Amino acid sequence: MWLKFFSRSLGVVVSVVQYGCIAHCTLEYVGDIVVCKGPSMEPTIQSKDICVTEHISVRRRQVQKRDVVISRSPTNPREFICKRVIAMEGDRVHLEDNTVKYIPKGHVWLEGDNHDNSTDSHNYGPIPYGLLRSRVIYKIWPINQLGPLGFQNDR
Amino acid sequence: MWVRVVAITVPVTVTLLDTVGCVAKVEGKSMQPALNPESAKAHERDYVFLNKWAVISCRYKRGDVVSLLSPSNPDQKIIKRIVGLEGDVVRSLGYKDSEVLIPKGHCWVEGDHHRQSMDSNFFGPVAMGMIVAKASHILTKNKIISRRQRLIFEDTSLEPRSCSREMFDASLQLVLSLVFDTCINS
Numbered sequence A: 001m002w003l004k005f006f007s008r009s010l011g012v013v014v015s016v017v018q019y020g021c022i023a024h025c026t027l028e029y030v031g032d033i034v035v036c037k038g039p040s041m042e043p044t045i046q047s048k049d050i051c052v053t054e055h056i057s058v059r060r061r062q063v064q065k066r067d068v069v070i071s072r073s074p075t076n077p078r079e080f081i082c083k084r085v086i087a088m089e090g091d092r093v094h095l096e097d098n099t100v101k102y103i104p105k106g107h108v109w110l111e112g113d114n115h116d117n118s119t120d121s122h123n124y125g126p127i128p129y130g131l132l133r134s135r136v137i138y139k140i141w142p143i144n145q146l147g148p149l150g151f152q153n154d155r
Numbered sequence B: 001m002w003v004r005v006v007a008i009t010v011p012v013t014v015t016l017l018d019t020v021g022c023v024a025k026v027e028g029k030s031m032q033p034a035l036n037p038e039s040a041k042a043h044e045r046d047y048v049f050l051n052k053w054a055v056i057s058c059r060y061k062r063g064d065v066v067s068l069l070s071p072s073n074p075d076q077k078i079i080k081r082i083v084g085l086e087g088d089v090v091r092s093l094g095y096k097d098s099e100v101l102i103p104k105g106h107c108w109v110e111g112d113h114h115r116q117s118m119d120s121n122f123f124g125p126v127a128m129g130m131i132v133a134k135a136s137h138i139l140t141k142n143k144i145i146s147r148r149q150r151l152i153f154e155d156t157s158l159e160p161r162s163c164s165r166e167m168f169d170a171s172l173q174l175v176l177s178l179v180f181d182t183c184i185n186s
Helices: A002-030 B002-019 B144-150 B165-178
Strands: A031-036 A049-054 A068-072 A080-087 A092-094 A100-102 A107-111 A132-141 B021-027 B047-051 B065-070 B073-084 B089-091 B099-101 B106-110 B131-139 B182-185
Touching (some): A002 A031, A002 B002, A031 A080, A031 A132, B021 B131, B047 B065, B073 B089
Parallel strands (some): B021 B182
Antiparallel strands (some): A031 A049, A049 A132, A068 A080, B065 B073, B065 B131, B073 B106, B089 B099
16 A cells, blocks of 8 residues: 555656656746836836747847847846847947947847836946847737737837 | 657756756866866866756855856857956956956956966956856866866865765766767866
8 A cells, every 4th residue: 555655656756857847948948938027118018017938049049139038137147137139249339428339249238118217238238148048029918918029119 | 659758858858957967078278277287188178067056046156166158159158267256356367457346246257277268357247147057076087086186176066076986987987978068168
């Protein structure tokens, strides 16, 4: 009886590990679901909206300008930030104080859509591509805004 | 049947390599003499165990040897030693400022072999989010005993492991044949 109990619980543990590993690979290499907090991407993404992201284009270096990406915060490695890619390596960015900034190799320039309330590359400069994690492709919550991410902020 | 085996073993292996760690070969001379002391011979490259579990907590000490993505080329991984953490003031060796205050969330990394190393003296402080693993052990087939003496890092986890040389060699061969090793440039 104990043997049966033991073998059954062992089977449960093995399948939990298996599904855990499959979940890890999916979340790490394919895509995941994130809850965005904070005002910096308004009006594209409001606070507490839920979005689907994919990791493939970041891994294959196919991120383009105007993509909304999730990145590790350069000021806190445990935090993630959601911003829009404004410029890639080799591009020039015109700042508000009429200076021109060149984006160095391997870096991107990130900005929030809400310029008045966003901590972005204006504060910490271009960020290395290695910090990028995923690209936001789809909004699933709130339900009436379900669909691919819009480009309200066409500049 | 084999589809099922692949569907199970591949995710389990990838997860282990991602969360526990993997073995990587070190290229280049920038960490001499700690790594690749005889770099002229191609077959005497050092293998290091990259501990990925240590990265989750994001707690690093000065003197830790870490593997990070190169800020100037995201496809390249480099291995360096952490010299300064956030809030420290570092006297640089050839950076544009002679004294650098390391900003929040950043660290200052340098290779042990200064003139052969592309490190923070070139690209400045790096964000700690770029660190992918901590190098915790050196695995070398040749001259393990003599090489161990050279590995006196500040970090205690780099002290010699308590296993006999034969066992170590055998297990290393096994690990190297099993684990798909990646190449990191120092």
